[in-house]
Amino acid sequence: DCSTTLPGVALDETTNTIYYIARCRPLASDTSQYPFYNSTIKRVSANGGVPTTVFTTFLYPAQGNIGRVFTVANGVLYYDRTVRSIGNPLIAYNLQSRQDTFLYPTPGAFQSRLDIAGGYSFTCQYEYGVNTSYSIVRYTGAIGQTGSTTPDGVRLYSLGNSIPCSTVRRGVGSDLIFTGITYIYDGQNTIYTTTFYRGTISGSNTLPPVLFTVSGLVADFDVASNGAIIYGSQSGLFSRVGTTTTVLNNEPITSLTISGQRILYNNGVTIRSTTLEGQATTTLIQPTTGNCTCRSGFSGNNCQNCINGQVQFNYDGIPSCVPVNAAGVPTTCFYDYQCGNVPYTVCFGYCSCKTNFTGDRWNQCAAPKSITFRNEIPYFE
Numbered sequence: 056d057c058s059t060t061l062p063g064v065a066l067d068e069t070t071n072t073i074y075y076i077a078r079c080r081p082l083a084s085d086t087s088q089y090p091f092y093n094s095t096i097k098r099v100s101a102n103g104g105v106p107t108t109v110f111t112t113f114l115y116p117a118q119g120n121i122g123r124v125f126t127v128a129n130g131v132l133y134y135d136r137t138v139r140s141i142g143n144p145l146i147a148y149n150l151q152s153r154q155d156t157f158l159y160p161t162p163g164a165f166q167s168r169l170d171i172a173g174g175y176s177f178t179c180q181y182e183y184g185v186n187t188s189y190s191i192v193r194y195t196g197a198i199g200q201t202g203s204t205t206p207d208g209v210r211l212y213s214l215g216n217s218i219p220c221s222t223v224r225r226g227v228g229s230d231l232i233f234t235g236i237t238y239i240y241d242g243q244n245t246i247y248t249t250t251f252y253r254g255t256i257s258g259s260n261t262l263p264p265v266l267f268t269v270s271g272l273v274a275d276f277d278v279a280s281n282g283a284i285i286y287g288s289q290s291g292l293f294s295r296v297g298t299t300t301t302v303l304n305n306e307p308i309t310s311l312t313i314s315g316q317r318i319l320y321n322n323g324v325t326i327r328s329t330t331l332e333g334q335a336t337t338t339l340i341q342p343t344t345g346n347c348t349c350r351s352g353f354s355g356n357n358c359q360n361c362i363n364g365q366v367q368f369n370y371d372g373i374p375s376c377v378p379v380n381a382a383g384v385p386t387t388c389f390y391d392y393q394c395g396n397v398p399y400t401v402c403f404g405y406c407s408c409k410t411n412f413t414g415d416r417w418n419q420c421a422a423p424k425s426i427t428f429r430n431e432i433p434y435f436e
Contacts, residue, residue, distance in 0.1 A: 060340075061094065062274065062309040062373065063124030064321045065132065071101045073319060073339065074109065074124050074132055075326055096124065096134065096148075099326070101319070103339045110153070123310070125169040133169055145169060145178070172225035175256060178208070179220035179233065189214040191223055191233050193256060211258025217397045219390060221249065226278045229255045232266070234273055240395045242383060245365055249273040251284065251295075267295060272368055277313040279331055285318055287311050289374075292320060292333065303333030309373070352376025367393055 061076040077095045099106040109132075125133040125145075132148045147156045168179040176194040192208040214220050214235050223233040231254045238247045249272060254263035269286070276286035284295040287308025294301045303318075306327075311320035318329050319339075329336040349358035353376050361376035365385045368374055377385040384394060384406050391397050394406035401409050413419050 059324055060309075060321050060326065061123070062321065062323075063134065064310050064312055064319050064326055065124045065127045066101060066312055066314050066319055067127040068314060072098050072127075073101050073326060074098050074127060075321060075340075076124055076134070077106070079111075096132070099340050101314070101328075101339070103337065106340050109150075110148075126171050126312075128171045133171075168220075168222045170224050173256070175225070176208075177211075177223045177225065177231065177256075179223050181219070188216055189218060189220045189235070191220060191231070191254070191258070193258065209258065211256070212252075212254055212262060214262065217392060219392065221273065222276055224276060224278050225256070226253070227280065227282045229257065230278070231256050231258075232276070232278055232284065234276065236272065236392075238392060240383060245393075245395075246270075247272045249288075251276075267298070267300075274308055275310040277311055277318075279313050280315075281331075283331060285311060285313060285331070287320060292318070292329075294331065294333070301333075303329065304336070350374070350376065352378070365393070 059078045061078055063076055065074045066072070067074065075097060077097050079095050095111045096109040097106040098109055123135055125135070127133070127150075130150050132150055133145060134148065135145050145158045147158055148154070149156070170177045174196065176196065178192050178194070180190050180192050181188075190210045191212040191214075193211050194208040211231065212233070218235040218237055221234040221236055223231065226232045233252055233254065235250050235252065236247060237250065238245050240246075247270075249269045251266040251268070252263050253266045266284075269288070271288055271290065273286050273288050276284055278284055282296070285303075286293050286295065287310070289307045291305040292303040292308050292311070294303055306320075306322045309321045309323050311318055313319075313331075316331055318331060318333075320327055320329070326339045327336055328339055349355075350373075352361055352364050353374075354360045354362060364376040364378050365383075366374050367377050367385065367389065377387055379385050387404060388394055388402040388406050389404075391400055391402045394400035394402055399409060399412055401407055408414075411420065
């Protein structure tokens with residue numbers, strides 16, 4: 056029963072083949088408390104047809120974090136896994152030798168998105184250490200194909216430690232388009248905003264100009280050859296040309312990629328194809344039948360309500376409804392920003408104060424000392 060697709064869709068243009076991840080219920084599983092699913096990478100012709108299995112990765116609880124397919128380059132499929140002890144490392148799977156290679160481009164950094172284009176690899180990375188930061192990093196060539204050790208990349212842009220980068224794509228010419236996520240907590244709900252930036256593949260020491268902003272979380276985007284930015288969210292599929300935004304459809308989008316004049320997108324159930332104008336939409340794969348139910352904590356006709364909880368989009372891009380306490384703090388977390396009042400808070404799987412800080416908002420000294428800031432991070436002295 057492969058009733059849903061997980062985020063990610065990649066097209067191998069040399070073989071006209073689509074790769075994606077299906078969530079499949081195994082024949083034997085303990086469904087009494089935590090139903091388990093196989094995370095299975097499948098492929099299908101870009102013209103449609105019957106999918107075949109490439110490999111089955113692992114088992115995780117239905118609410119766990121699986122992986123995302125990013126791209127295919129030179130016979131290598133790039134995807135990520137969530138390994139709770141170290142984050143979500145990027146993995147290169149050689150389609151011929153059927154070998155996995157875990158990629159760590161720089162010490163103390165994990166990638167969340169990847170684009171390979173024009174002789175470069177671009178990643179959105181979380182780098183921790185002295186200068187903790189979300190960064191856009193460029194590598195020469197395709198990561199994982201230049202030997203066993205990947206050379207250090209070039210940091211193009213730093214978004215600081217409070218603006219997580221989301222997706223990075225090579226644009227037209229030397230353009231590099233990427234997104235950052237900001238949020239505010241109004242006492243009841245966390246309100247997200249996605250900001251699009253236009254930089255260059257050469258980078259600079261400062262953030263590039265803002266192209267436009269979108270209310271809510273943008274799940275994925277790509278750039279067409281005519282410069283149009285195609286992006287998707289839970290609200291639908293959209294096209295942005297200059298200052299004009301056009302609604303292409305109202306399907307919930309988890310991921311997408313552009314091939315020529317076609318948009319291939321994943322709506323969480325199936326993979327579909329449409330034109331850059333949102334016309335002549337066709338379904339490329341049909342999921343197996345099964346009963347549709349809301350994820351834990353969600354309710355409503357479209358499972359859109361998260362009552363007394365916080366909607367969190369974690370490593371896999373799939374939402375979870377996480378309970379919050381009386382102060383509006385979630386009981387679990389994956390990123391510091393989900394706890395609110397960054398940079399005073401820190402996420403250890405649960406929200407906590409930084410060392411020697413206290414208070415309802417975690418911004419008070421635990422003793423009559425002073426707060427100083429180094430690299431935008433508060434310290435107790």
